[in-house]
Every structure is written in structure tokens, then in C-alpha cells.
Amino acid sequence: MRIGIFDSGVGGLTVLAAIRRRLPGVDLLYLGDTARVPYGGRGARTVKRYALECAQWLVDQGCDHVVIACNTASAYGVEAVRSACSPLPVTGVVFAGAESAASAAGAEGPILVLATRGTVSSQAYLRALNETLPARQIRQRACPLLVPLVEEGWPSGDVLDGVIDHYLSDLLRPTPAALILGCTHYPVLKEHLAKRLPEGLPIIDSSEAIAETLEAMYPDARVGAGHTRLCFTDDPEASRAAIQTIYPAGLSGADQVKLA
Amino acid sequence: MRIGIFDSGVGGLTVLAAIRRRLPGVDLLYLGDTARVPYGGRGARTVKRYALECAQWLVDQGCDHVVIACNTASAYGVEAVRSACSPLPVTGVVFAGAESAASAAGAEGPILVLATRGTVSSQAYLRALNETLPARQIRQRACPLLVPLVEEGWPSGDVLDGVIDHYLSDLLRPTPAALILGCTHYPVLKEHLAKRLPEGLPIIDSSEAIAETLEAMYPDARVGAGHTRLCFTDDPEASRAAIQTIYPAGLSGADQVKLA
Numbered sequence: 001m002r003i004g005i006f007d008s009g010v011g012g013l014t015v016l017a018a019i020r021r022r023l024p025g026v027d028l029l030y031l032g033d034t035a036r037v038p039y040g041g042r043g044a045r046t047v048k049r050y051a052l053e054c055a056q057w058l059v060d061q062g063c064d065h066v067v068i069a070c071n072t073a074s075a076y077g078v079e080a081v082r083s084a085c086s087p088l089p090v091t092g093v094v095f096a097g098a099e100s101a102a103s104a105a106g107a108e109g110p111i112l113v114l115a116t117r118g119t120v121s122s123q124a125y126l127r128a129l130n131e132t133l134p135a136r137q138i139r140q141r142a143c144p145l146l147v148p149l150v151e152e153g154w155p156s157g158d159v160l161d162g163v164i165d166h167y168l169s170d171l172l173r174p175t176p177a178a179l180i181l182g183c184t185h186y187p188v189l190k191e192h193l194a195k196r197l198p199e200g201l202p203i204i205d206s207s208e209a210i211a212e213t214l215e216a217m218y219p220d221a222r223v224g225a226g227h228t229r230l231c232f233t234d235d236p237e238a239s240r241a242a243i244q245t246i247y248p249a250g251l252s253g254a255d256q257v258k259l260a
Numbered sequence: 261m262r263i264g265i266f267d268s269g270v271g272g273l274t275v276l277a278a279i280r281r282r283l284p285g286v287d288l289l290y291l292g293d294t295a296r297v298p299y300g301g302r303g304a305r306t307v308k309r310y311a312l313e314c315a316q317w318l319v320d321q322g323c324d325h326v327v328i329a330c331n332t333a334s335a336y337g338v339e340a341v342r343s344a345c346s347p348l349p350v351t352g353v354v355f356a357g358a359e360s361a362a363s364a365a366g367a368e369g370p371i372l373v374l375a376t377r378g379t380v381s382s383q384a385y386l387r388a389l390n391e392t393l394p395a396r397q398i399r400q401r402a403c404p405l406l407v408p409l410v411e412e413g414w415p416s417g418d419v420l421d422g423v424i425d426h427y428l429s430d431l432l433r434p435t436p437a438a439l440i441l442g443c444t445h446y447p448v449l450k451e452h453l454a455k456r457l458p459e460g461l462p463i464i465d466s467s468e469a470i471a472e473t474l475e476a477m478y479p480d481a482r483v484g485a486g487h488t489r490l491c492f493t494d495d496p497e498a499s500r501a502a503i504q505t506i507y508p509a510g511l512s513g514a515d516q517v518k519l520a
Contacts, residue, residue, distance in 0.1 A: 154405075162418055
């Protein structure tokens with residue numbers, strides 16, 4: 001049993017790490033499209049094409065299940081990837097995060113979604129949440145500065161807090177019911193965000209949501225010792241710092257690959 | 261006479277605008293590789309490959325001169341592009357900016373270079389400046405947050421000033437002789453930067469430097485009415501706001517193209 005996970009870059013390693021914690025017995029193959037990262041600001045057709053190329057590569061490597069760890073690729077490409085990979089199962093991070101938020105959100109109050117420009121424009125979280133909570137207000141905010149702040153490991157609290165306040169300031173009235181971290185980089189900022197949010201507000205980390213979904217599907221893989229391989233479309237050396245931060249065990253065997 | 265200009269994205273439109281102001285009589289073809297922007301954090305071989313693909317496309321469109329407006333592509337790819345396009349002339353933004361800085365820098369004090377991670381790692385400004393000013397100290401700083409701040413048209417002075425101070429704080433002693441804006445996005449921040457720098461410090465805008473170089477080469481094009489065409493590898497709609505800001509005349513005819 002081998003699960004293939006793809007993301008636009010290194011952020012999806014948070015999804016890999018969450019799956020590995022819950023399913024130590026499964027083989028995991030990660031593809032980060034670092035030669036074309038980020039997908040967040042690109043047009044829908046371009047993102048869909050990139051998502052199809054990544055998914056096809058994972059299938060060609062013998063994966064039995066494809067996970068779209070990138071929110072933007074999941075937002076624009078999940079249907080196309082599902083058709084192309086059929087009959088293999090495909091799990092997109094957007095739907096997993098939306099389900100988790102719907103069950104945590106209680107009876108009232110808007111659900112907040114922080115994400116990239118692409119994910120917001122795609123309205124994928126709106127659609128996914130409306131399936132479960134049809135009458136609930138959803139408030140989305142595109143936060144393009146958060147990814148570079150995470151990637152730089154930004155040291156100054158004032159700048160980071162200023163950016164977070166700027167994005168959140170008009171989202172806190174009426175009191176929200178839950179906040180979805182709609183980009184794989186954002187879990188790193190979870191504690192900073194929590195300080196600026198009402199106490200006890202559920203913060204949905206979509207990497208955990210997707211790992212839970214997979215754990216329910218493959219209970220046999222809860223034990224054992226699976227193999228992990230990381231591949232990138234750009235030189236893995238350029239991703240060294242991020243791998244070190246998010247999934248240090250991956251440092252020993254990261255390869256550069258070319259998509260068809 | 262047609263000059264082809266390529267950049268990783270929309271920032272190179274500052275170079276296009278500067279050339280157009282000085283050479284109204286020349287045809288200009290702009291290629292923004294927005295489907296793969298930004299180049300700044302990618303590995304050397306990947307950037308070189310992208311640069312070669314962009315240059316080849318411009319040559320295939322009948323350009324007589326290729327301008328590399330992207331600092332990172334110029335840093336890693338100028339020699340490869342020059343060989344591939346020979347005997348057509350190729351002008352890279354790094355060398356033009358370095359020449360301009362060398363002539364503005366006076367007799368002493370370090371020269372500062374603000375740029376992307378890729379441009380800094382390539383040491384291209386170091387090499388170019390050392391050719392003219394062999395004993396001069398060069399101090400480089402990678403500033404990954406400045407591009408997203410420009411692209412978001414960041415409204416809050418405090419955050420922007422905090423980021424600029426963070427990057428400049430340890431570069432102001434000893435008193436510098438000149439500052440090179442080593443990324444096509446940075447000219448937009450010129451006034452903000454000037455406020456945090458010693459009064460009268462020459463700030464080198466590389467788009468102006470490259471336009472000066474071309475004006476000297478093609479004096480006949482100082483008059484006339486040349487045609488301008490903008491092409492992008494991603495949907496031009498995604499670049500609309502940036503085109504509007506940097507080169508509004510280009511909005512009417514922007515096309516999406518596919519590189520070989």
C-alpha cells in the first residue's frame with residue numbers, strides 16, 4: 001500500500017508528517033512541485049494542468065491513493081485529478097478541512113477561511129462547506145504575505161502581528177464559530193493566530209483533517225514501518241531548510257525528478 | 261527593429277516602461293513567465309532552463325535583441341542565453357545595474373545590493389561590480405518579503421517600515437556609497453527605502469540602467485511610434501492589477517502563450 005501526496009512545494013510536508021504519525025505502516029511518496037511553486041496566485045487552468053501532471057507522476061510511480069495536499073490544487077483540480085486517476089481514490093485537502101470545520105463549528109456564527117488568493121477565488125471552501133452547512137455564513141480572506149513570512153521564519157513579532165491583525169481585523173465581529181487554516185503553511189502560525197482570536201475558537205488544521213480521513217480508510221496501516229520518499233521538481237537543496245523544519249526525517253533521501 | 265524582454269513575471273514591466281520612455285520608435289515584445297513566477301528562490305539549473313526557454317521563444321518571434329529583465333534569470337542565465345542567442349545581442353539587467361552603480365558610487369564606502377535569494381546566492385552582482393571596482397566592499401541582502409508586499413500594494417506603513425528596517429538595519433554602518441535595487445519589483449518602494457537611508461545616497465534603479473544602455477545602442481529609435489505586445493505564460497487576467505499599476509497601456513493587448 002503506497003499513498004502518493006503532492007503539493008506545490010514544501011508546505012504539504014505538514015500533511016505527510018500528519019499521515020505518518022497516524023499511519024506508520026504505509027509507504028508514502030511525496031512530490032513537491034518546487035520548480036513551479038507557488039500555485040496560489042495562478043490562473044485556474046494553469047493550476048489544473050499542474051495538478052494533473054503531479055497526480056499522473058504519482059500514479060506512474062505505483063501509488064494506490066493520491067492525496068492533493070495543496071489547497072489551491074485541491075480547489076481547482078480535484079475533479080480533474082479524480083477523473084484522470086479513476087478508479088484510484090483521490091483525497092483533496094479542501095474537502096477534508098471543510099468536513100472537520102463543519103463538525104467543530106457548533107450551531108451558529110460564521111466560519112472563517114484563511115487561504116491563498118487562488119483558493120479564495122476558486123470558492124472551493126464555500127462549496128464544500130455549503131454542502132454540510134447550507135445556511136451558514138462563510139467569510140474568506142486571502143493572505144498572500146503569510147507564506148513568505150513562514151518560509152522566512154520571520155523573527156519580528158511586531159511585523160508578524162501587524163500582518164495577522166491586518167488580515168483578521170474585520171473578521172472578528174460577529175464572533176466566528178471556527179477558523180480553517182486553508183493553506184498548508186499556516187499551521188506553523190497556529191499559536192500566533194490563536195492569540196489574536198477569541199479564546200477557544202476551533203482552529204482547523206487541514207493536515208490533521210486529511211490524516212484522520214486516511215486513518216479511517218486504512219486501519220491496517222496503524223502499525224508497521226512504512227517507507228518514505230520525498231521528491232521535488234527543483235533541486236532539493238533549495239528546500240533543505242523547510243524539510244529540516246517540517247519533516248527532518250526526510251532530509252536523508254530527497255530526489256529531484258522531472259514530470260512528463 | 262524589435263526588442264524582446266523577458267522576466268519571471270510582471271516586475272519586468274518596469275524595464276519595458278523605461279525602455280519605451282527612451283525609445284518610442286522601437287517594437288517591444290514582453291514575455292512574463294507568470295506560470296512559473298517567482299524565479300528568486302529556485303535552484304540555479306532550473307532558473308537557467310527557464311531563462312533559455314523564454315529567450316528561445318523571443319528569438320522564435322523574430323526579436324533582434326534579447327533583454328533579461330529578471331535579476332535572478334540574468335544572474336544565473338546570462339551566459340547560457342548569450343550562447344544560445346548568438347549572434348543576437350543579449351543584455352542582462354545585472355550588468356547594466358552594476359555599471360550604473362559603479363559610476364555613481366564615488367570613491368569609498370560599501371555598495372549595497374538588495375535582491376531575491378537567488379540573485380544573492382548567484383553572487384552575480386559581486387562579480388559584475390568587482391570587474392569595475394575590484395577592491396570595493398559589496399554587501400548583499402536577500403529580501404524575500406518585498407516582492408509580496410509590492411504585489412499586494414501593502415497599505416500599512418508600520419508593517420512595511422518594519423520589514424525595510426529589518427533588512428537594512430545592519431547595512432548602514434559604515435556609510436554606504438550606493439544602493440542597487442536588485443529586483444524589478446523594488447523601484448516601487450524607492451521612496452520608502454530612501455526615507456530609511458542616508459540622505460543623497462544614490463539608489464540604482466536597474467530598469468533605468470538597462471534603458472540607458474539600449475538608448476546608447478539604438479539612437480535611431482529615439483523617435484517614432486513602435487508597437488508593444490505583452491505575453492504571459494499564465495492567464496493575463498491574473499496579472500491585470502499589476503499591468504494596470506506598472507504599464508497601463510499594455511492592458512488592451514495581453515496574450516497567453518505556451519513556451520516550447
